[in-house]
Amino acid sequence: MQSHNMRASPFLAACRREPVSHTPVWIMRQAGRYLPEYRKIRAEVDFLTLTKTPDLAAEVTIQPIRRFGMDAAILFSDIMTPVEGMGVSIEFAPGPVVKDPIRSLQQVEALVVPDPEESVPFVLETVGILSDELPESAPLIGFAGAPFTLFCYLVQGRGTKTFAEAKGFLFAEPEASRLLLDKLADTMIAYLAAQAASGAKALMLFDSWAGLLSPEAYETFAFPSVKRVMDALGSADVPLIYFPNQGATLLETARGSGADVIGVDWRIPLSKAREVLGPDVAVQGNLDPSALFASRDELGRQIDRVLAEAGPTPGHIFNLGHGIERTTDPDSVAFLVDRVHETSSRELWDATCGDVASGV
Amino acid sequence: MQSHNMRASPFLAACRREPVSHTPVWIMRQAGRYLPEYRKIRAEVDFLTLTKTPDLAAEVTIQPIRRFGMDAAILFSDIMTPVEGMGVSIEFAPGPVVKDPIRSLQQVEALVVPDPEESVPFVLETVGILSDELPESAPLIGFAGAPFTLFCYLVQGRGTKTFAEAKGFLFAEPEASRLLLDKLADTMIAYLAAQAASGAKALMLFDSWAGLLSPEAYETFAFPSVKRVMDALGSADVPLIYFPNQGATLLETARGSGADVIGVDWRIPLSKAREVLGPDVAVQGNLDPSALFASRDELGRQIDRVLAEAGPTPGHIFNLGHGIERTTDPDSVAFLVDRVHETSSRELWDATCGDVASGV
Numbered sequence: 001m002q003s004h005n006m007r008a009s010p011f012l013a014a015c016r017r018e019p020v021s022h023t024p025v026w027i028m029r030q031a032g033r034y035l036p037e038y039r040k041i042r043a044e045v046d047f048l049t050l051t052k053t054p055d056l057a058a059e060v061t062i063q064p065i066r067r068f069g070m071d072a073a074i075l076f077s078d079i080m081t082p083v084e085g086m087g088v089s090i091e092f093a094p095g096p097v098v099k100d101p102i103r104s105l106q107q108v109e110a111l112v113v114p115d116p117e118e119s120v121p122f123v124l125e126t127v128g129i130l131s132d133e134l135p136e137s138a139p140l141i142g143f144a145g146a147p148f149t150l151f152c153y154l155v156q157g158r159g160t161k162t163f164a165e166a167k168g169f170l171f172a173e174p175e176a177s178r179l180l181l182d183k184l185a186d187t188m189i190a191y192l193a194a195q196a197a198s199g200a201k202a203l204m205l206f207d208s209w210a211g212l213l214s215p216e217a218y219e220t221f222a223f224p225s226v227k228r229v230m231d232a233l234g235s236a237d238v239p240l241i242y243f244p245n246q247g248a249t250l251l252e253t254a255r256g257s258g259a260d261v262i263g264v265d266w267r268i269p270l271s272k273a274r275e276v277l278g279p280d281v282a283v284q285g286n287l288d289p290s291a292l293f294a295s296r297d298e299l300g301r302q303i304d305r306v307l308a309e310a311g312p313t314p315g316h317i318f319n320l321g322h323g324i325e326r327t328t329d330p331d332s333v334a335f336l337v338d339r340v341h342e343t344s345s346r347e348l349w350d351a352t353c354g355d356v357a358s359g360v
Numbered sequence: 361m362q363s364h365n366m367r368a369s370p371f372l373a374a375c376r377r378e379p380v381s382h383t384p385v386w387i388m389r390q391a392g393r394y395l396p397e398y399r400k401i402r403a404e405v406d407f408l409t410l411t412k413t414p415d416l417a418a419e420v421t422i423q424p425i426r427r428f429g430m431d432a433a434i435l436f437s438d439i440m441t442p443v444e445g446m447g448v449s450i451e452f453a454p455g456p457v458v459k460d461p462i463r464s465l466q467q468v469e470a471l472v473v474p475d476p477e478e479s480v481p482f483v484l485e486t487v488g489i490l491s492d493e494l495p496e497s498a499p500l501i502g503f504a505g506a507p508f509t510l511f512c513y514l515v516q517g518r519g520t521k522t523f524a525e526a527k528g529f530l531f532a533e534p535e536a537s538r539l540l541l542d543k544l545a546d547t548m549i550a551y552l553a554a555q556a557a558s559g560a561k562a563l564m565l566f567d568s569w570a571g572l573l574s575p576e577a578y579e580t581f582a583f584p585s586v587k588r589v590m591d592a593l594g595s596a597d598v599p600l601i602y603f604p605n606q607g608a609t610l611l612e613t614a615r616g617s618g619a620d621v622i623g624v625d626w627r628i629p630l631s632k633a634r635e636v637l638g639p640d641v642a643v644q645g646n647l648d649p650s651a652l653f654a655s656r657d658e659l660g661r662q663i664d665r666v667l668a669e670a671g672p673t674p675g676h677i678f679n680l681g682h683g684i685e686r687t688t689d690p691d692s693v694a695f696l697v698d699r700v701h702e703t704s705s706r707e708l709w710d711a712t713c714g715d716v717a718s719g720v
Contacts (some may be wrong), residue, residue, distance in 0.1 A: 161521055164685045167650035171658065211606075214626040214648050214681075216665070246571075248609045249628045266574040268609045288574050290527035298531065305576070321574075325524045 008136035011072040015202060015239030015260050017282050017315035023307060023344035024071030025337055026141075029323035030064040031076045035330060037063050048092055051077050054125040061130055065138045067330070068337045072202070072317075073130065073138050075195070077123055079145030079206060080153060082191040085119025086111045086183065088154060101157030103169065105176040113186045116194040123191075124198040131199025141241070142200030144192050146207035147184035147229070148222035154180070163212055170221055181225040189232040196236040204241035205229060205259070211246025218250050223257070230258035241284060245322065251276045266321035270309040282315030289320045292332045299332065303339045307347060318344075368496035371432040375562060375599030375620050377642050377675035383667060383704035384431030385697055386501075389683035390424040391436045395690060397423050408452055411437050414485040421490055425498045427690070428697045432562070432677075433490065433498050435555070437483055439505030439566060440513060442551040445479025446471045446543065448514060461517030463529065465536040473546045476554040483551075484558040491559025501601070502560030504552050506567035507544035507589070508582035514540070523572055530581055541585040549592040556596040564601035565589060565619070571606025578610050583617070590618035601644060605682065611636045626681030630669040642675030649680045652692045659692065663699045667707060678704075 011024040032038055038060050042050065050056050061076045080096040087110060089099035102108060116124065130140045153159065155166040170177045192203045210222055230240055243263030244254050254262055255277045264273045264285040273283055291302040303318075310316035318340045324333070371384040392398055398420050402410065410416050421436045440456040447470060449459035462468060476484065490500045513519065515526035530537045552563045570582055590600055603623030604614050614622055615637045624633045624645035633643055651662040663678075670676035678700045684693070 159521075161519075162682075162685075164650065164687070167648070168653035168685070168687070171648075171650050171654040174658075211627065215629065217648065246606070249632075267571065269575065272609075288527070288577065290524065290531050293528035294531040298534075322522075325522075325528070327524070327528070 009071070009139050009201075010137075011317060012139055012201060012239060014315060014317050015241070015282055017260075019314050021345065022341045023310070023316055023318050025318035025340040026070040026072040026074065027064070027320050027324050027333065027336075028074075030068075030070060030074065030333075031060045032324065033326035034324055034328040034333070035063055035067070037067070046092075047078075047094065051081060052122045054122055054129055057122075057126040058129040058133065061126070061140075062133060064333075065134065068334055070138060070337060072141050073134050074141045074204070075123070075127060075130070075143055075200070077126070077143070079143075079150065079208075081123060082114075082116065082120050082144060082187060083150055083154065083184075085114030085116075086187055095159045096153055098154055098157045101165070102154045102180060103165075105173065105179070108176050108180045108183065111180070111183050113183060113190065116191045120191065120194075124194055127195050127198040127200050131201075139201035140199065141202045141204050142192060142195030143204040143206060144188040144229075146205045146210070146222070146242070146244075147181045147188065147225035148213070149207050149209045150184045150188075151177070151180055152209045152212070154184075163209060167212060170217070174221075177221060181221060182228070185225040185228040188229050192229070192233055193236055196233075196238050200238065202239045202241060203233060203236065204243065204263075207242065207244045207247070210244035210250060211265075213250070215249055215253065218244075218247075219253050223250075223253050226254075226257050234258060243284070248273075255281055261315075261317065263319070264321065270306060270316070271311065274311065274313070279313070282317065283310065284317040284319050286319070286321040287336075289322055289325050289328070292320075292324070292328045292336065296335060299335065300339055303336060304343050307340065307343050312347065369431070369499050369561075370497075371677060372499055372561060372599060374675055374677050375601070375642055377620075379674050381705065382701045383670070383676055383678050385678035385700040386430040386432040386434065387424070387680055387684050387693065387696075388434075390428075390430060390434065390693075391420045392684065393686040394684055394688045394693070395423055395427070397427070407438075407454065411441060412482045414482055414489055417482075417486040418489040418493065421486070421500075422493060424693075425494065428694055430498060430697060432501055433494050434501040434564070435483070435487060435490070435503055435560070437486070437503070439503075439510065439568075441483060442474075442476065442480050442504060442547060443510055443514070443544075445474030445476075446547055455519045456513055458514055458517045461525070462514045462540060463525075465533065465539070468536050468540045468543065471540070471543050473543060473550065476551045480551065480554075484554055487555050487558040487560050491561075499561035500559065501562045501564050502552060502555030503564040503566060504548040504589075506565045506570065506582070506602070506604075507541045507548065507585035508573070509567050509569045510544045510548075511537070511540055512569045512572070514544075523569060527572060530577070534581075537581060541581060542588070545585040545588040548589050552589070552593055553596055556593075556598050560598065562599040562601060563593060563596065564603065564623075567602065567604045567607070570604035570610060571625075573610070575609055575613065578604075578607075579613050583610075583613050586614075586617050594618060603644070608633075615641055621675075621677065623679070624681065630666060630676070631671065634671065634673070639673070642677065643670065644677040644679050646679070646681040647696075649682055649685050649688070652680075652684070652688045652696065656695060659695065660699055663696060664703050667700065667703050672707065 010020040057076045152163045152166040155169045239260040241261040242259035248268040261282040266288040370380040417436045512523045512526040599620040601621040602619035608628040621642040626648040
């Protein structure tokens with residue numbers, strides 16, 4: 001079954017660094033407000049209701065596949081969704097706001113590691129629907145927030161630019177911080193394993209705020225919690241993707257996480273990222289989402305540059321280096337998906353025939 | 361006169377990569393809300409009035425020198441101050457908000473390059489007061505925002521996490537963007553030259569948002585405007601500092617800016633930054649501001665680590681990797697300044713006597 005999927009899915013093959021007929025492509029936040037069909041549904045229901053209504057969450061997950069023919073779908077949900085069951089009260093206004101931010105060991109000790117079947121049955125139901133409805137060519141990626149990123153929200157209480165309170169807590173209360181990171185890791189392990197059991201074909205851990213840390217602090221606090229998750233999920237038998245956002249200087253550590261694929265933002269060329277990451281992991285990325293605002297000529301040039309930097313070695317999944325902006329023209333996304341498929345088919349053919357150099 | 365200053369000032373000596381008796385230290389945003397004596401003045405006047413009242417701006421600039429004995433003072437001002445004279449209407453609410461964000465070539469063409477004597481006489485008066493009042497051991501650093509960072513505010517209209525509109529404009533309108541960056545560069549050249557003429561002993565260019573760019577986009581757009589400023593100021597005969605914030609992957613390009621000193625944030629160890637930057641520039645940085653929330657033991661360890669990573673080679677100015685947080689305990693700052701002075705005196709003595717290894 002797994003090998004059948006891999007043949008039918010360039011995305012799953014690329015995750016395993018197997019040869020592919022074209023470079024697979026999907027886009028972070030591909031289900032979202034830049035799409036008129038998404039906005040139509042959001043005109044009827046608010047964001048939270050959407051994430052908690054399986055039929056609707058499945059529908060918006062499928063929308064970009066239907067329109068653009070991406071090579072993977074990603075579950076429509078929010079990284080804070082599985083955190084509520086730990087005993088944290090979260091409101092959306094419109095970003096997540098934690099009612100009582102975590103600021104003491106006592107608060108950390110009071111948190112529980114919930115059973116996802118009880119705390120987020122609607123997510124697992126959504127995954128089940130998608131597992132049935134998605135074509136084999138666009139397998140479902142389940143996901144969760146990485147422990148440090150969730151830690152940032154829980155301690156800070158809301159999104160900010162610097163997460164100063166969260167980072168202050170990390171340095172002032174290292175033991176309480178470690179316990180919180182462990183509990184978050186254990187909650188995400190159960191959450192992701194349940195998604196895989198419900199039909200997700202790959203699992204991705206988003207470490208959106210990893211880039212706030214120095215390499216030393218990352219190695220001390222954030223990385224052990226990532227490795228804990230990856231180690232536990234190794235037996236799930238689906239590819240694991242880890243995205244340390246803005247983590248150019250963290251890749252040397254991140255490559256040891258146990259993930260099959262490392263996501264890379266646009267701040268480092270994929271050629272350099274691959275040098276650091278070595279041959280044993282695939283890479284995912286890394287076009288700047290702002291490039292989608294360039295002229296077609298320039299956008300085409302940028303897409304080809306990313307493909308060239310990734311090189312002909314198997315194990316590249318094309319993506320943006322961060323979520324798509326909501327003011328993006330959907331036609332630019334269509335152009336991107338087609339261009340990745342066309343250029344990479346030609347390049348892979350050329351490379352097979354030995355007609356081109358490394359492409360870097 | 362210059363050589364006299366350099367002997368009296370470890371900061372100026374370190375900028376020129378001359379030997380020093382101790383590693384000089386100052387702190388970004390050292391004049392600010394974490395200081396009770398600053399808050400006392402701000403209780404009487406708002407931020408804008410403070411920046412535009414020379415006696416008061418000079419007083420808050422001196423406050424941290426008086427309390428902590430840092431090795432340099434930095435002018436109290438705002439990066440948007442010299443931009444208003446270009447013909448842009450800016451309000452503070454509390455961050456800078458541009459009334460009509462720049463979104464067209466026509467708007468860019470309408471901007472002028474003002475004479476700082478006319479547009480910001482109060483800044484030059486502040487510099488003059490400080491030039492008289494500061495001790496030789498704490499020379500005044502004049503500063504400006506780097507063109508790309510000012511571009512972000514002018515196009516976006518206000519501070520955000522991603523500056524999506526500003527970056528979209530960069531890609532969609534590369535020619536108008538280049539013209540805007542050139543005009544901003546020319547305005548900052550005149551502004552910084554006037555600060556030097558009024559008595560500033562060093563000049564620093566803050567590129568707070570450089571880290572939003574890929575190495576390619578940085579080289580195409582932001583870097584040429586930085587080089588334009590540095591080339592023009594080379595004749596000012598004062599050390600030039602350039603800080604590409606979150607620019608770990610941009611250092612290879614930034615080292616060619618013509619700056620004497622490159623500021624480095626905490627996302628890359630100074631040992632690696634020096635490897636990339638080479639022996640011809642000094643480095644400034646790079647303790648994570650959050651480390652000031654750690655226990656004294658841990659803070660001391662982190663300070664010593666930064667000093668060790670900088671190594672015994674001359675040309676290190678100790679600083680935080682970003683501005684100090686306003687909730688920081690002033691006693692932690694006192695500890696930091698003393699610790700840098702003590703550890704570096706001992707280490708430099710040891711290194712001179714050949715008793716220690718490279719310290720890295």
